[in-house]
Amino acid sequence: MVRVLDDLEIPDGELAYATSRSSGPGGQNVNKVSTRVTLLWNVEESSCLSAQQRELLRRRLPGRINRDGVLRVVSQRHRTQLANREAALRRFADLVREALTEAPSRVPVEAPEWINARRLEEKRRRSRLKRERVVDLRDEE
Numbered sequence: 001m002v003r004v005l006d007d008l009e010i011p012d013g014e015l016a017y018a019t020s021r022s023s024g025p026g027g028q029n030v031n032k033v034s035t036r037v038t039l040l041w042n043v044e045e046s047s048c049l050s051a052q053q054r055e056l057l058r059r060r061l062p063g064r065i066n067r068d069g070v071l072r073v074v075s076q077r078h079r080t081q082l083a084n085r086e087a088a089l090r091r092f093a094d095l096v097r098e099a100l101t102e103a104p105s106r107v108p109v110e111a112p113e114w115i116n117a118r119r120l121e122e123k124r125r126r127s128r129l130k131r132e133r134v135v136d137l138r139d140e141e
Contacts, residue, residue, distance in 0.1 A: 002089065004096045010048055015092075016040040017085060022076040029079060036076040037084040039092050044069030053100055060099040071096075 002010045022036035029035070043049065043057050043065055058065060065071050073095065075088035 002093055004093050005100060008048060008053075008096075008100070010041070010046070010096075014041060014046055014048070015089075017088075019081060022084070033081070035079060035081045035084055036074065037081060037088045039073040039075075039085075039088040041071045041092065042069055043071050057096065057099050061095065064095070 001012060002015070004010060016039075018038040018040065019034040020036045020038070021031070021034055043054060046054070049057070057071070058069075061071065064073070071092075073088050073092045075084040075091065077087060078084045
């Protein structure tokens with residue numbers, strides 16, 4: 001079981017792993033051993049998701065979920081298959097957690113009046129400085 005949220009655990013049976021040769025670190029190891037791990041999870045057929053959670057995942061992770069509804073996470077950072085598998089699992093849990101967690105609503109705050117006045121005064125000062133910097137070339141001749 002992969003614990004994503006307090007009330008959401010994904011059974012290991014719903015996760016599939018595919019391995020392939022990695023382009024990451026490892027020297028000659030890269031040419032011989034399949035260390036790259038791709039974690040696949042079918043969001044559409046998952047028994048642990050509600051319809052609302054499924055829709056949230058589809059909306060917030062469109063680049064990671066294909067047309068068939070399969071979420072794909074790849075890891076090839078490490079030299080061993082086991083380490084890449086664990087990294088993919090961690091990243092998968094983080095992605096799903098972030099997608100399903102509602103962001104706190106923003107409380108709009110109005111800036112104090114003195115901040116706007118200070119900004120406008122600074123603009124006037126810079127404008128005056130630049131205006132005085134301009135030299136009329138006809139006067140120098």
